[in-house]
Amino acid sequence: MIPKIAWRNIWRNRLRSFVVIGAIIMGIWAGIFMSSLSIGMTETRTQDILDTFISHVQVHDSTFVYDHKPADFIQNFEEVYGILQNDDSVTAITRRVIYSQAMLASAKGNRSVEIRGIYPEEERGITKLHEYIVDGNFFEEFKGKPVCIGAKIAEKNGYEVGDKLILQYQDIHGEMHAVKYKVCGIFKTINSQHDGFTVYVPAQTLFDETGDIMYHEIALRTFNKSDALSLSNSLQAQLPDVKVEYWGQVSPDLGYTDEMMGVALLIYMGIIMLALMFGIINTMLMAVLERTRELGMLMAVGMTKPKVFLMIVLETLFLSIVGGPLGILLGHLTVGYFGTNGLDLSVVAEGMSLFGMSSIVYTSIDPSAYIQIGIMVVVTALLAALYPARKALKLNPSEAIRSI
Amino acid sequence: MAVIEIKDVKKIYYPGSEIQVNALSGVNLTIEEGEFTAIVGPSGSGKTTLLNIVGGLDTSSSGSVNIDQTDITRLPENKLIDFRLHHIGFVFQAYNLIPVLTAKENVGFIMLLQKRPEQERNDRVTALLEEVGLSDKMDKRPNELSGGQQQRVAVARALASKPRFVLADEPTANLDSRSTGDLLDIMLRLNQEEGTTFIFSTHDQRVIDRARRVVTLEDGKIVSDVRQG
Ligand SMILES: Nc1ncnc2c1ncn2[C@@H]1O[C@H](COP(=O)(O)OP(=O)(O)OP(=O)(O)O)[C@@H](O)[C@H]1O
Ligand SMILES: [Mg+2]
Numbered sequence: 001m002i003p004k005i006a007w008r009n010i011w012r013n014r015l016r017s018f019v020v021i022g023a024i025i026m027g028i029w030a031g032i033f034m035s036s037l038s039i040g041m042t043e044t045r046t047q048d049i050l051d052t053f054i055s056h057v058q059v060h061d062s063t064f065v066y067d068h069k070p071a072d073f074i075q076n077f078e079e080v081y082g083i084l085q086n087d088d089s090v091t092a093i094t095r096r097v098i099y100s101q102a103m104l105a106s107a108k109g110n111r112s113v114e115i116r117g118i119y120p121e122e123e124r125g126i127t128k129l130h131e132y133i134v135d136g137n138f139f140e141e142f143k144g145k146p147v148c149i150g151a152k153i154a155e156k157n158g159y160e161v162g163d164k165l166i167l168q169y170q171d172i173h174g175e176m177h178a179v180k181y182k183v184c185g186i187f188k189t190i191n192s193q194h195d196g197f198t199v200y201v202p203a204q205t206l207f208d209e210t211g212d213i214m215y216h217e218i219a220l221r222t223f224n225k226s227d228a229l230s231l232s233n234s235l236q237a238q239l240p241d242v243k244v245e246y247w248g249q250v251s252p253d254l255g256y257t258d259e260m261m262g263v264a265l266l267i268y269m270g271i272i273m274l275a276l277m278f279g280i281i282n283t284m285l286m287a288v289l290e291r292t293r294e295l296g297m298l299m300a301v302g303m304t305k306p307k308v309f310l311m312i313v314l315e316t317l318f319l320s321i322v323g324g325p326l327g328i329l330l331g332h333l334t335v336g337y338f339g340t341n342g343l344d345l346s347v348v349a350e351g352m353s354l355f356g357m358s359s360i361v362y363t364s365i366d367p368s369a370y371i372q373i374g375i376m377v378v379v380t381a382l383l384a385a386l387y388p389a390r391k392a393l394k395l396n397p398s399e400a401i402r403s404i
Numbered sequence: 405m406a407v408i409e410i411k412d413v414k415k416i417y418y419p420g421s422e423i424q425v426n427a428l429s430g431v432n433l434t435i436e437e438g439e440f441t442a443i444v445g446p447s448g449s450g451k452t453t454l455l456n457i458v459g460g461l462d463t464s465s466s467g468s469v470n471i472d473q474t475d476i477t478r479l480p481e482n483k484l485i486d487f488r489l490h491h492i493g494f495v496f497q498a499y500n501l502i503p504v505l506t507a508k509e510n511v512g513f514i515m516l517l518q519k520r521p522e523q524e525r526n527d528r529v530t531a532l533l534e535e536v537g538l539s540d541k542m543d544k545r546p547n548e549l550s551g552g553q554q555q556r557v558a559v560a561r562a563l564a565s566k567p568r569f570v571l572a573d574e575p576t577a578n579l580d581s582r583s584t585g586d587l588l589d590i591m592l593r594l595n596q597e598e599g600t601t602f603i604f605s606t607h608d609q610r611v612i613d614r615a616r617r618v619v620t621l622e623d624g625k626i627v628s629d630v631r632q633g
Binding site for chain 1: 452482490
């Protein structure tokens with residue numbers, strides 16, 4: 001009976017209740033939309049970085065990860081690679097040779113670089129490097145030994161496609177190599193540090209030069225970046241002799257940002273809920289004060305204080321949770337719409353493309369956030385109920401009735 | 405048998421200050437079972453104060469109020485609420501009913517608080533609303549009822565808990581003379597047929613004329629106590 005009374009009570013002043021419910025709907029909608037925007041932006045950026053450089057999972061020799069020494073190549077490579085290739089969750093895979101302490105020398109100047117020996121065809125399935133070629137091509141047409149260099153290197157040293165340069169590096173036997181390469185393509189990615197430090201050559205040319213057929217890195221993709229962690233864990237269990245890392249470990253920055261996005265939602269919603277709480281308190285306080293006599297009568301005829309308290313708490317709860325699902329639904333639809341069609345922010349954010357970000361944002365949210373929001377609404381309602389309900393308890397029946 | 409024994413009850417507001425009010429200054433009154441008593445007197449004479457103290461809604465400054473040998477002035481707050489629920493029926497001048505509940509639900513609510521079984525509740529609610537002549541208005545909410553009908557629902561509600569007596573502070577003050585007559589008919593019939601004890605305050609001479617016992621207060625003292633009819 002008390003829930004029934006409480007439910008009916010919130011419809012006594014329809015306008016006032018609708019205002020509060022409307023505010024709650026708008027608040028939740030705004031919170032979901034804002035979070036989905038920032039999650040969407042971060043996702044896009046993370047996705048870009050994974051697609052361009054990191055892919056989903058990387059495998060190295062366990063000591064290689066510390067100082068990238070060429071001697072720390074992957075042991076039992078054939079066996080490891082075979083296992084990875086046969087894993088159903090692995091959708092694309094490639095291997096790389098890395099000489100991280102190399103020198104690029106030419107008449108135009110010297111520069112320390114990292115040489116990455118790759119399989120260009122496999123590489124296309126893993127990273128989007130080939131899409132970032134601004135001049136020349138990605139190992140499609142070339143004469144002699146081709147090298148693709150970053151735009152920053154090209155800029156600093158004035159290299160152009162077709163220029164000749166010397167790559168110097170030391171192999172694992174301590175022998176120095178100085179080999180003449182020809183610039184085949186120049187790439188410009190969103191990461192200028194990478195573009196100023198990395199050069200790509202076909203792995204085969206390095207094997208020919210050194211005679212050492214070895215690999216330092218295996219990069220692979222799975223269906224979705226969110227599957228990467230569990231895949232890397234299961235691969236690590238199968239391959240105890242190597243280090244298997246998912247993208248969040250390869251780039252702790254990205255992993256951290258990803259985790260923070262969940263917190264962003266809580267912070268946005270927390271602020272909104274705090275504001276809504278005062279609105280709810282105000283409404284319920286009015287509802288209690290204008291019913292002084294009625295509450296006095298109820299206590300006079302024998303309704304106990306806990307029951308009065310419960311009634312006010314339930315009223316607050318009902319008032320709040322009516323708006324909750326509607327706000328979530330509205331937010332969900334908005335996120336769904338802009339998740340598919342994208343939201344063009346170019347008008348308000350001209351600078352975004354400068355950071356290598358697309359100005360069209362695809363909103364995104366993890367549905368489990370809706371549960372969190374639901375819980376937050378209930379908690380907000382309960383907190384907001386306390387003061388008005390206490391106020392109701394302090395009523396003195398005889399005085400409340402005398403005011404008739 | 406005495407249902408209520410009021411002994412030397414005093415109520416002083418702002419004691420010792422310049423604006424001290426002696427709302428009640430030593431009231432002694434015994435109400436027997438089955439009595440139909442009107443408390444009358446000029447405005448400010450202490451009628452409401454007396455009824456509130458008897459009903460356990462207000463505390464006295466001194467004296468005792470025994471209801472069936474229980475001194476309610478000594479009951480702690482939570483026991484008092486329970487005591488009111490089970491032993492006293494209330495009818496106020498207005499705001500008697502819960503606006504969002506129907507007549508039936510309003511009457512049943514008090515029995516729900518008493519945790520009576522559903523079957524008993526339904527039967528008694530129907531019987532009581534019939535008794536106050538509102539069988540056809542059971543599913544109406546208070547705002548769909550006239551003032552007189554609302555007060556009749558309030559009387560039914562007051563009786564629903566099977567109280568020892570019903571306290572009514574100016575139950576007819578907001579009613580026209582016809583509704584006043586109807587309500588009084590019902591109260592008198594309940595008094596005569598069911599033996600329900602009523603104590604009510606009033607200013608209305610027609611109501612006073614129909615009371616069996618008239619207690620007159622003046623300046624917080626009983627100045628006359630007459631049995632009539
Ligand atoms: N809360 C209070 N504080 C101070 N004085 C009060 C309070 N309640 C009542 N009084 C005073 O006590 C006296 C008795 O009041 P009470 O309401 O009992 O009179 P009443 O006989 O019911 O009057 P009425 O016929 O106008 O209802 C009055 O002088 C009133 O001013
Ligand atoms: Mg009065």
